[in-house]
Amino acid sequence: MQKEKELSRRSVLKGLGAGVISVPWIVPGSTRGANGVVAPSNRLNVGLIGRGCMGSGHLNRLVGDPSLQVMAVCDVDKSRRDDGKQLVESIYASRKEVGNYKGCASYNDFRELIARPDIDAVVIATADHWHTLASIEAAKAGKDVYCEKPVSLTIEEGRRLVDTMRRYGRIFQTGTQYRSIPTIRRIVSFIRAGGLGKIQAVFIMWGWVGVPGMGNFRFPRNPVLPAEPVPEGLDWNMWVGPAPWRPYNSQYHRNPIPGVVPWNFCEDFGAGPSTSYHSHAADVIQYAIGMEESGPVEIIHPSSGQYPHLTCRYANGVLVHHVDNYSQVKSVYKAVPDSAQLTGNFGGVFVGERGWITTMSAGGPVEGGPESVLQEALSGSRDVNIGANDHHAKWFEGIRTRSKPSAHEEIGHRAASLGHLVAISFRVGRSLKWDPVKEEFVGDEEANRLRSRAMREPWRI
Numbered sequence: 001m002q003k004e005k006e007l008s009r010r011s012v013l014k015g016l017g018a019g020v021i022s023v024p025w026i027v028p029g030s031t032r033g034a035n036g037v038v039a040p041s042n043r044l045n046v047g048l049i050g051r052g053c054m055g056s057g058h059l060n061r062l063v064g065d066p067s068l069q070v071m072a073v074c075d076v077d078k079s080r081r082d083d084g085k086q087l088v089e090s091i092y093a094s095r096k097e098v099g100n101y102k103g104c105a106s107y108n109d110f111r112e113l114i115a116r117p118d119i120d121a122v123v124i125a126t127a128d129h130w131h132t133l134a135s136i137e138a139a140k141a142g143k144d145v146y147c148e149k150p151v152s153l154t155i156e157e158g159r160r161l162v163d164t165m166r167r168y169g170r171i172f173q174t175g176t177q178y179r180s181i182p183t184i185r186r187i188v189s190f191i192r193a194g195g196l197g198k199i200q201a202v203f204i205m206w207g208w209v210g211v212p213g214m215g216n217f218r219f220p221r222n223p224v225l226p227a228e229p230v231p232e233g234l235d236w237n238m239w240v241g242p243a244p245w246r247p248y249n250s251q252y253h254r255n256p257i258p259g260v261v262p263w264n265f266c267e268d269f270g271a272g273p274s275t276s277y278h279s280h281a282a283d284v285i286q287y288a289i290g291m292e293e294s295g296p297v298e299i300i301h302p303s304s305g306q307y308p309h310l311t312c313r314y315a316n317g318v319l320v321h322h323v324d325n326y327s328q329v330k331s332v333y334k335a336v337p338d339s340a341q342l343t344g345n346f347g348g349v350f351v352g353e354r355g356w357i358t359t360m361s362a363g364g365p366v367e368g369g370p371e372s373v374l375q376e377a378l379s380g381s382r383d384v385n386i387g388a389n390d391h392h393a394k395w396f397e398g399i400r401t402r403s404k405p406s407a408h409e410e411i412g413h414r415a416a417s418l419g420h421l422v423a424i425s426f427r428v429g430r431s432l433k434w435d436p437v438k439e440e441f442v443g444d445e446e447a448n449r450l451r452s453r454a455m456r457e458p459w460r461i
Contacts, residue, residue, distance in 0.1 A: 055125035078233030174412030196352025274419025
């Protein structure tokens with residue numbers, strides 16, 4: 001019987017790897033009334049894939065929502081998945097009058113989780129190099145998907161993700177939750193409605209990537225790090241997954257977690273500044289200028305002499321300058337008064353005909369000027385309460401109504417793509433023309449080759 005069970009499991013995993021599972025094969029448990037659930041509109045069965053720093057936050061959000069049931073936790077690190085399972089079961093047990101709760105499964109391989117017919121949706125909070133592949137396989141298995149940003153490591157990956165979500169009719173939300181903060185939404189609506197007049201410039205940060213033993217760079221690199229013993233309980237081969245093989249090193253992964261995205265310096269696993277914060281800011285900025293489903297038409301490298309920093313020009317004439325820090329908006333561009341504080345992250349500074357305003361978070365209240373424009377944009381509080389966002393709720397609403405949520409797959413792809421475009425321009429060291437419709441560089445074969453990369457066997461998308 002054990003052999004038959006193992007053979008059945010292998011058959012399921014082999015089918016998932018080949019992408020042969022179709023949507024009609026999956027019947028959500030909530031639809032069938034399993035485990036006492038009587039209506040899908042009242043409860044969604046969800047699974048978590050990846051329980052690192054961000055995944056832990058997602059799990060707390062999921063398990064605290066009475067309209068959801070967390071059915072499973074997946075992580076290639078045994079300690080992380082075991083702790084996640086224990087957290088879920090202890091919280092659910094505390095809500096019972098008597099007895100324990102033992103209904104949360106734990107998996108090392110995400111394909112086992114998405115093969116379950118009683119799970120409706122998954123939250124993916126793995127390292128970046130897994131985002132696209134795990135999202136696509138989940139969609140093929142009939143799951144709706146919430147995926148951390150950036151949704152891809154290459155432009156081609158992102159486009160494949162978009163096409164797959166549409167083909168399988170899945171509801172996808174990107175984890176760029178800053179657009180869902182009420183204060184930020186009001187500012188974005190004000191800008192989109194012409195409150196600043198014609199936008200003259202937008203400023204966004206693009207910092208440096210600290211690469212161990214190599215210094216700082218504008219884009220991720222692949223340093224040679226010494227092999228270290230793989231920690232007990234960590235499936236390192238699965239952690240590396242579709243990325244090129246490299247031996248374990250604690251700079252990539254360890255417990256306790258050394259920061260939110262410790263591996264983002266490595267181009268095989270992360271996307272540098274785009275991983276850290278740029279995807280958040282790019283999403284808000286492109287949303288505000290009405291380009292959230294498009295992209296720039298030109299990436300202007302500093303070596304051209306046109307602007308002090310790398311600048312993206314959009315078809316509507318908007319210029320987005322990638323500064324090292326926001327103090328340069330004052331000292332280099334003289335775009336705002338010297339008295340402006342410009343603190344925070346995950347947004348930008350918008351300068352228009354009528355004035356200027358910020359969309360940064362985690363650094364204090366919204367700033368802007370003149371005061372009359374700021375009052376028009378925000379008649380009430382100017383505080384940015386990050387915890388007040390309804391980003392997950394927008395995804396749950398989309399699942400129940402089968403409507404696109406606030407940061408759907410195209411928006412996530414375009415936010416990630418802006419970071420990829422900036423990194424490619426820095427990598428080749430020159431300005432580039434970009435066609436946002438065809439998603440290709442105009443007349444530049446070297447740059448076009450950087451739109452995609454191969455995956456390690458046996459992984460495919």
